[in-house]
Amino acid sequence: MNRLLAILFHQGVLDEQFLQLQQLQDESSPNFVFEVVTIYFRESEKLLRILRDSLSDREFSDYAKMGIHLNQFLGSSSSIGAKRVRNVCVAFRTASEQNNRLGCLRALELLEHEYCFLKNKLYELFQLEQQRSMAAGVRYPAQH
Template sequence: MYILEMMDKEFSDYKKIGIHLNQMMGSSSSIGAKRVRNVCVAFRAASEHNNRPGCLRALELLEHEYCYLKNKLHELFQLEQQRILAAGVRYPRQM
């Protein structure tokens, strides 16, 4: 994650962190990932107050929620693949 790299630079630019968090909030909102979005809101608030401990805690939570979401999406895609295979792919006959 790009945010992790930024955090390693000793919070040199909290505004950049906020910009990337806004992007992540928008992306997570668009797919219905409310838990990721909520952590981003808390992370952004901590970054706006230059709150290093708050940012670190939010980053830890964000990583957890991101991994949870990634695993759930992976399960969903696997189920969809199984559904497609079970239904059998039928192509129209070409004459």
């Protein structure tokens, strides 16, 4: 588990904010990080769908509204320490500020890739943590 975390930090997938999130977890809330990250994934899926739907409309022109959604994604990614996702959101927002549809499409593709990578790695981390804590009787809900 520590090795996977070290790799994710080394690759820039996560930053120190994720460690701060982990420090908030204790015996009274043993699933805190899992629960926060699960909420992040649920909200991120909605935002990705909105961004994808917006850009699939060839007549789309409301880049300011897209910027609002990107700011939400950026903020929530920052709050869990999702560094690479956050960085792609910044580049995506820049493309939207320039009304650059092609740049937005490229950024969306990269954002979806980084998001999926993050999601897979964090669920892998949670599975390792669950295996480690089974002796203590702590269980995470099944992933959907």
